[in-house]
Amino acid sequence: MKHPYRNCCVKIMKMLLLMLCLFMLFGTTAQAKQEIPPLGQIRLTVDNILTVLRDETLKSPDKNQERREKILIEVDKRFDFEEMTRLALGSEWDKRNKKEQEEFIDLFKKILENRYIGRVEAYSDEQVNFQDELIKGNKALVSSVFSKNGQEMSVDYKLKKNSDNWLVYDVIIEKVSLIKNYRAEFAQIIAKEEYAGLLKRLKGKVEQISE
Amino acid sequence: MDLRIRGWGIVFFCGLIFYAVMFVSLPAAFAAEDESVDLSINESLGEEDWVDPFEDEYNDASENVQESLWVDPLEPVNRAFFYFNDKFYFWLLKPVSQGYAFVMPQVGRVGISNVFRNLMMPVRFANSFLQGELVDSGVELTRFLVNSTVGIVGFFDPAKDWLGLEESQEDFGQTLGLYGVGDAVYFCWPILGPSNLRDTIGLSGDYFLNPISYLALSEPLAGYGAESVKRINKTSLNIGKYETIKEDSFDPYIAVRDVYLQYRRGKITE
Numbered sequence: 060m061k062h063p064y065r066n067c068c069v070k071i072m073k074m075l076l077l078m079l080c081l082f083m084l085f086g087t088t089a090q091a092k093q094e095i096p097p098l099g100q101i102r103l104t105v106d107n108i109l110t111v112l113r114d115e116t117l118k119s120p121d122k123n124q125e126r127r128e129k130i131l132i133e134v135d136k137r138f139d140f141e142e143m144t145r146l147a148l149g150s151e152w153d154k155r156n157k158k159e160q161e162e163f164i165d166l167f168k169k170i171l172e173n174r175y176i177g178r179v180e181a182y183s184d185e186q187v188n189f190q191d192e193l194i195k196g197n198k199a200l201v202s203s204v205f206s207k208n209g210q211e212m213s214v215d216y217k218l219k220k221n222s223d224n225w226l227v228y229d230v231i232i233e234k235v236s237l238i239k240n241y242r243a244e245f246a247q248i249i250a251k252e253e254y255a256g257l258l259k260r261l262k263g264k265v266e267q268i269s270e
Numbered sequence: 271m272d273l274r275i276r277g278w279g280i281v282f283f284c285g286l287i288f289y290a291v292m293f294v295s296l297p298a299a300f301a302a303e304d305e306s307v308d309l310s311i312n313e314s315l316g317e318e319d320w321v322d323p324f325e326d327e328y329n330d331a332s333e334n335v336q337e338s339l340w341v342d343p344l345e346p347v348n349r350a351f352f353y354f355n356d357k358f359y360f361w362l363l364k365p366v367s368q369g370y371a372f373v374m375p376q377v378g379r380v381g382i383s384n385v386f387r388n389l390m391m392p393v394r395f396a397n398s399f400l401q402g403e404l405v406d407s408g409v410e411l412t413r414f415l416v417n418s419t420v421g422i423v424g425f426f427d428p429a430k431d432w433l434g435l436e437e438s439q440e441d442f443g444q445t446l447g448l449y450g451v452g453d454a455v456y457f458c459w460p461i462l463g464p465s466n467l468r469d470t471i472g473l474s475g476d477y478f479l480n481p482i483s484y485l486a487l488s489e490p491l492a493g494y495g496a497e498s499v500k501r502i503n504k505t506s507l508n509i510g511k512y513e514t515i516k517e518d519s520f521d522p523y524i525a526v527r528d529v530y531l532q533y534r535r536g537k538i539t540e
Contacts, residue, residue, distance in 0.1 A: 174518040181510070198324050210380075210507065217324075234536025235529050243338065243528040244520050250335045260520045267517075 097199035097218045097225035098192035104137040105179075105187055105203070112183035130176055138175075139226035140168040142219060146228065147241040151249055166261045167241075173268050174237065175230055178214075182207050199225060341456050341466075342527065348458040352523050355463055359512060367505040379506055381425040386500045387437065388417050388424025392479040397440035401448050406438040413437065439537070443472025447538035456527055464530035 095103075108130050111117065117126040144164045145152045152160065182205040193200045197220040205212045217229040229238045248257045342348065371379065391414040398406035413429040420428045429435045446468050454467035465473070477483050482500070486493020512526075519525030 170518065174514075177514055177518070195324055200324070233533065234540075235532045239532060240519075240525060240528050244524045246335045247338055247524050248520060257520070264520060 094223055096192060097194065097216075097220075098189055098201045100225045101137065101201050101203075101216050101218065101227065102189050104133050105189075107133045108176075108179060109183060109187070112180060127176070131172060134172055134175065137227055138171070139219060139221070139228050140164050140171065142226070142228040143167070143171060143238055146238050147245055149242055149246060151245070151254060155254070163258070163261070166258075166265050169265050169268060170261070171237065178212070178232055179205075182212060338524070338527075341453055341531070343455060344457065348456065348527075349523055351458045351460045352526070354460055355458065356522075358461065363502070363505055364509065367502050367509060370502050371506040371509070374506075379503055382499070382503050383507060384417070384421070384427055385424045386503070388414060388421075389481050390479075392481070393442070393476045394438045394440050396479055397442055397445045397476075398438045400442075400445045401440060403438065403440070406440070409435050410438055441472055442475035443469035443534065444538050446472055447534070453531060453534070456531065458527075464526060466531070466534070469534060 111126060111129045111133070114126070116122070117129070141160075141164055144160070144167050147167065148155075148163070155163065185205060185207040187203055187205050189201065189203045191200075191202045199218045199220070200215060201218065202213065202215045205214060213231075213233055215231040216227050217231070218225040219228050220226075229236055231237070245257060248260065252260075374382075391410055395407050395410040395414075398404075398410060412433075413435050414424075416429040416433065416435075417424045417427055420426075430437070451468045457465045457467065457470060459465055459470075462473075482493055482496050485496060515525055515529060516522045
C-alpha cells in the first residue's frame with residue numbers, strides 16, 4: 060500500500076537535501092572568503108619554519124641545503140622584499156632604474172633571509188608566543204616572543220596588506236628594526252662611497268654567505 | 271648594612287637634585303627638536319595614548335646621514351675604541367667566557383646572572399619610582415624579598431615563575447630619557463662598549479645604587495672580581511650576538527651604533 064503523500068515527501072526531502080548541500084557549499088566559500096588576520100598569517104609562517112627546523116630528518120649537516128630551501132619557501136611567501144629594499148635604500152631607491160632595483164632586491168633579499176633565519180634558528184627548539192596585533196588601515200604590527208631557557212627575545216613584525224595577504228615589510232628584533240638598521244648603514248656608506256661602493260660591499264657579503 | 275642605608279640617603283638626595291637639574295637645564299642643553307622623546311608611554315598596544323608605530327622614521331635616507339653627523343661627532347675616536355673593543359672581545363673576553371661556559375653548566379650561569387640581577391634591585395626600584403611607575407617599584411621590592419629568600423639569594427626566580435612578577439629593567443639613562451633628555455653624543459667606551467652622553471650620566475647615577483660599587487670602595491679587589499665575574503657570566507650567555515651583528519652588517523661600527531641607539535630609544539618609549 061503506497062502512501063498517498065510519499066512522492067511529495069520525497070520531493071520535499073530532496074529539496075531540503077539540495078538546500079542543505081547548497082548552504083554547506085556557500086557556507087564554506089563564505090568562510091574561505093573570510094580573511095585570516097595578520098597575526099594568524101605570520102603565525103602560520105613561523106610555525107611552518109619551526110616545523111622544518113625541528114624536523115629530525117633534516118638535522119644532519121648534509122641536509123642543510125634542503126632545510127634552508129624549505130625555510131626560504133616559507134619566508135618568501137610572507138616577506139615583501141621589494142618594499143623592504145625600498146625602505147632600506149630610502150632616497151637612493153628613486154635614483155636607480157628598474158634593473159638596478161631588481162639587482163639590489165635580489166642581493167639584499169639573501170642577506171635579510173640569512174639574518175632572520177639565523178635569529179630564529181637559535182631559538183628553534185623553544186616556544187613562540189604571539190601576543191598582540193595592532194591593525195591600522197592597511198598596516199599591522201604583530202608582536203611575538205621567543206623564549207629559551209629563561210632568556211626572551213621579542214620579535215615584532217610590521218606587515219602591509221596586499222589583497223588578501225599580509226606581507227612583512229620590517230622585522231623588529233629586541234626593539235631594533237632590521238630595516239632601519241640597514242638604512243642607517245646604507246645611507247652612510249652611500250654618502251662616503253657612492254651607490255657603487257655599497258653594491259660592491261653587498262655582493263661581497265652575499266658571496267660570504269653562500270660559501 | 272649601614273653602608274646601604276647611607277647609600278639610600280645619597281640616592282634620594284641625588285634623585286632630588288637630578289630632578290631639579292633636569293627640569294631646569296638639561297632639556298634646554300640637549301634640546302634636539304627632532305630627537306625629543308615622546309612622553310606618552312604605552313602600557314599596551316591599542317590604548318589611546320600609544321606611540322603610533324607606523325608613523326615612524328622610514329624617512330629620507332639622507333636624513334640618516336644628517337642624524338649620524340650630529341649624533342656621532344666623535345666618530346674617528348669612537349671607531350678606534352670600537353676596534354679596540356672588538357679585539358678585546360675576540361682575544362680575551364670571548365675565550366675566557368667560553369672556557370667558563372665549558373666548566374659551568376647553563377643552569378648555573380643563568381642562576382648567577384639572576385643573583386647579580388637581584389643585587390641590582392635598588393637601581394630598578396629607584397628608577398621605576400623616579401619614572402612614576404609606583405606599581406613597578408613595589409613589584410621590584412616584592413621580587414627582591416621573594417627571590418632573596420625563597421629563590422636562595424636570587425639564584426632562582428620564583429617571583430616570576432610562580433607569581434608572574436616581571437622585572438622592570440629600568441635604569442637612570444631611561445629615566446633621563448623619559449624626562450626628555452635626548453641621546454646627545456654617541457660614545458664607544460673602551461671595555462664598556464656603546465653608550466651615549468645621557469646613558470653615561472645614567473651609569474654614573476646608577477653607580478651609587480649598585481651594591482658592587484660599595485664593595486669596590488671597601489674591598490677593591492673583591493669589587494673588581496665581582497664585576498669581572500658578572501661580565502664574563504653575562505658574555506657566556508650571549509656569545510654569538512655580537513658576531514651575528516658583525517656578520518650581517520656592511521660596516522659593523524655603524525650597525526652596532528644604530529642597534530644601540532634604537533634599542534635604548536625603544537627601552538625609553540616602552
